[in-house]
Amino acid sequence: MSYELSHLRELEAESIHIFREVAAEFERPCLLFSGGKDSIVMLRLAQKAFAPCKLPFPVMHIDTGHNFPEVLEFRDRRTEELGARLIVASVQQSIDEGKVVEQTGVRSSRNQLQTTTLLDAIEEHQFTALFGGARRDEEKARAKERVYSFRDEFGQWDPKSQRPELWKLYNGQVRQGEHIRVFPISNYTELDIWQYIKAEEIEIPSVYFAHQREVFERDGMLLAVNEYTEMQESEKPFMETVRYRTVGDMTCTGAVESAADTIDLIIDEVAATRITERGATRADDRVSEAAMEDRKKKGYF
Amino acid sequence: MELLRFATAGSVDDGKSTLIGRLLYDTKTIFQDQMEAVEAASEQMGTEYTNLALLTDGLRAEREQGITIDVAYRYFATPRRKFIIADTPGHTQYTRNMVTGASTADLAIVLLDARNGVVEQSKRHSFLASLLRIPHLVLAVNKMDLVDYSQDQFENVVGEYRDFASKLDIGDLTFIPVSALHGDNVVDRSENMEWFEGSSLLHHLETVHISSDRNLIDARFPVQYVLRPQSEEYHDFRGYAGTIEGGVLKPGDDVVVLPSGFSSRIAEIRTFDGPVEEAFAPMAVTVLLEDEIDISRGDMICRPNNQPDATQDVDAMVCWMTSETKLEPRMKLAIKHTTRMARAMVKDVQYRLDINTLHRDETSNVLELNEIGRVTLRTTQPLFADEYRRNRATGSFVLIDENTNNTVGAGMIVGTD
Numbered sequence: 001m002s003y004e005l006s007h008l009r010e011l012e013a014e015s016i017h018i019f020r021e022v023a024a025e026f027e028r029p030c031l032l033f034s035g036g037k038d039s040i041v042m043l044r045l046a047q048k049a050f051a052p053c054k055l056p057f058p059v060m061h062i063d064t065g066h067n068f069p070e071v072l073e074f075r076d077r078r079t080e081e082l083g084a085r086l087i088v089a090s091v092q093q094s095i096d097e098g099k100v101v102e103q104t105g106v107r108s109s110r111n112q113l114q115t116t117t118l119l120d121a122i123e124e125h126q127f128t129a130l131f132g133g134a135r136r137d138e139e140k141a142r143a144k145e146r147v148y149s150f151r152d153e154f155g156q157w158d159p160k161s162q163r164p165e166l167w168k169l170y171n172g173q174v175r176q177g178e179h180i181r182v183f184p185i186s187n188y189t190e191l192d193i194w195q196y197i198k199a200e201e202i203e204i205p206s207v208y209f210a211h212q213r214e215v216f217e218r219d220g221m222l223l224a225v226n227e228y229t230e231m232q233e234s235e236k237p238f239m240e241t242v243r244y245r246t247v248g249d250m251t252c253t254g255a256v257e258s259a260a261d262t263i264d265l266i267i268d269e270v271a272a273t274r275i276t277e278r279g280a281t282r283a284d285d286r287v288s289e290a291a292m293e294d295r296k297k298k299g300y301f
Numbered sequence: 302m303e304l305l306r307f308a309t310a311g312s313v314d315d316g317k318s319t320l321i322g323r324l325l326y327d328t329k330t331i332f333q334d335q336m337e338a339v340e341a342a343s344e345q346m347g348t349e350y351t352n353l354a355l356l357t358d359g360l361r362a363e364r365e366q367g368i369t370i371d372v373a374y375r376y377f378a379t380p381r382r383k384f385i386i387a388d389t390p391g392h393t394q395y396t397r398n399m400v401t402g403a404s405t406a407d408l409a410i411v412l413l414d415a416r417n418g419v420v421e422q423s424k425r426h427s428f429l430a431s432l433l434r435i436p437h438l439v440l441a442v443n444k445m446d447l448v449d450y451s452q453d454q455f456e457n458v459v460g461e462y463r464d465f466a467s468k469l470d471i472g473d474l475t476f477i478p479v480s481a482l483h484g485d486n487v488v489d490r491s492e493n494m495e496w497f498e499g500s501s502l503l504h505h506l507e508t509v510h511i512s513s514d515r516n517l518i519d520a521r522f523p524v525q526y527v528l529r530p531q532s533e534e535y536h537d538f539r540g541y542a543g544t545i546e547g548g549v550l551k552p553g554d555d556v557v558v559l560p561s562g563f564s565s566r567i568a569e570i571r572t573f574d575g576p577v578e579e580a581f582a583p584m585a586v587t588v589l590l591e592d593e594i595d596i597s598r599g600d601m602i603c604r605p606n607n608q609p610d611a612t613q614d615v616d617a618m619v620c621w622m623t624s625e626t627k628l629e630p631r632m633k634l635a636i637k638h639t640t641r642m643a644r645a646m647v648k649d650v651q652y653r654l655d656i657n658t659l660h661r662d663e664t665s666n667v668l669e670l671n672e673i674g675r676v677t678l679r680t681t682q683p684l685f686a687d688e689y690r691r692n693r694a695t696g697s698f699v700l701i702d703e704n705t706n707n708t709v710g711a712g713m714i715v716g717t718d
Binding site: 002003004007008009010011012014015016017020021023024047048049050051052053054136137143144159162163164165166167168170171173174175186187189191192231246 | 302303304371372373374375376378382383385397399401404405512515517526528529530532534535538539542544549571572573574581583584585587598622635637638640642652687693694697699701706707708711
């Protein structure tokens with residue numbers, strides 16, 4: 001026996017440790033699930049942390065109402081297989097109740113509105129810890145965020161007063177009304193995620209694999225033709241073989257041209273790519289240099 | 302593929318950002334859009350060259366003020382290893398940040414400028430690396446291009462550093478002459494320094510032997526979570542979930558559970574993927590015992606003939622991490638050690654250490670932000686502890702302010718009695 005762990009197994013052990021630590025120290029944790037590959041990996045890790053018990057916390061999806069149908073179907077099926085309790089918090093409902101106002105115009109997106117729906121749901125269910133699938137390699141602001149990311153009663157993140165995080169000694173002390181976001185896969189890269197999906201033979205939604213889709217080009221990104229996005233006159237739809245590197249709201253998640261229709265081909269593609277996944281596929285991060293930092297301070301994921 | 306975590310220490314002037322940028326760039330980790338964003342930002346800020354520091358200075362406040370607030374984590378991989386860099390900035394908050402970044406590191410790179418030799422800052426970085434027991438230290442003598450790649454100059458710096466380092470407890474020390482700007486000895490061996498017979502920095506990072514750094518002798522299993530499915534299928538199941546923090550555990554091993562002192566035997570070690578024959582650090586597993594004993598979170602499973610100290614009196618080196626309060630005698634704090642929470646009272650600050658000179662100031666009995674000192678604590682409950690030099694997991698703790706809930710201190714246990 002060599003007493004060595006591969007990098008994937010070491011990352012896995014770290015994640016499992018974090019899941020257990022939070023479940024032990026927090027009264028009402030919840031796992032945020034988007035249907036994307038990162039949150040699917042999160043579900044597997046949570047399952048590993050507590051087997052043979054069921055997940056000791058519910059799973060919550062913030063549904064913008066603009067999701068890929070394939071992803072919603074996957075979400076319902078996967079949570080049922082796990083016997084997990086699924087909570088769906090709806091942005092549409094927040095709009096209907098007048099809590100937020102829908103943006104109008106060609107470039108409108110419900111991305112910003114999610115924050116209100118999320119914070120309302122946290123308050124309604126009195127969650128004290130929310131697991132998120134963010135990774136530090138995704139974005140510069142996230143590179144500096146702790147595994148336990150402390151939020152005040154307004155859900156705000158203050159990057160200047162983060163608690164030091166040493167060894168594996170996570171500080172889970174919070175006051176009434178405050179909560180933490182927890183990022184168990186902070187140290188995975190996009191490539192690690194794909195390698196883990198392969199090693200674990202984890203099923204993922206079909207939109208991640210190359211398929212034919214009607215798209216149009218905007219700001220150098222390929223957006224799916226869909227009922228929620230209004231096309232400008234200059235924008236012409238065409239068929240293309242594409243896949244998604246990230247899966248979020250249809251109105252702001254771009255597809256990439258790709259023929260990768262197996263996990264192995266995707267891994268080859270990710271290993272060779274020269275553009276970050278958020279840079280390639282997220283209109284929401286392009287608004288300004290500090291787009292993510294600003295949204296996080298307001299309580300975003 | 303193995304994982305290596307390393308910390309980098311040095312200020313911008315030493316070329317730390319350039320070195321990290323070089324490692325990322327030459328291993329094809331910097332993406333085109335990141336590079337374009339950095340180029341655009343450099344241009345906007347009016348700098349003449351592409352400022353690679355902008356790759357790591359992630360937050361708006363940092364870019365505006367040109368400072369680095371915090372530890373940033375960066376990732377890259379080669380076909381041999383995956384690397385996690387804890388990049389810690391060099392300004393006044395330095396100690397707190399480096400202690401944080403160093404706490405999980407297998408290796409530290411201390412950078413210094415070949416023209417200046419060993420300066421106060423290099424001593425401080427090296428001391429912190431040794432205090433945090435980072436097993437491997439690399440002294441990267443940078444800017445060799447500015448001293449004409451001179452072997453003599455390199456040897457002088459090495460000699461000077463060795464004199465100083467003999468006072469420290471450093472396991473494995475490697476010297477590499479580099480030019481981060483031109484890439485000499487960073488990824489490939491330099492043609493400008495044929496006299497240097499060692500490996501390039503990246504080659505060293507890829508090959509340094511780290512698996513022996515783990516403690517495979519003292520079996521330590523702090524119970525993190527008790528699994529009781531209470532389902533039909535697992536009617537009497539009671540599993541103790543946790544992460545192995547030392548040694549090797551096997552089914553059939555005799556064990557003792559602290560604090561109760563009850564003994565039992567390991568019936569099975571489970572993971573989601575099935576039972577395992579052996580478990581070692583840092584595996585996260587579930588242990589089943591043959592006997593039904595009352596065990597809860599914070600308890601420690603270990604071998605009867607090799608137990609940690611169960612103690613309420615802790616003697617430790619503490620780094621104070623807040624400006625809100627000072628650590629002083631009679632102060633009460635929350636303490637987190639392994640999976641155990643307790644309260645602690647400061648009994649004494651024996652001395653404060655000047656981390657530049659290593660002088661012990663015994664006249665001071667308080668610690669302020671970024672200060673390190675030898676502290677004795679009395680805890681409300683026993684901790685199951687080892688010396689930090691023996692085990693980084695069972696020898697470390699954090700102190701939490703009970704009013705603000707902030708993490709205010711980091712401790713490394715020197716003794717228990």
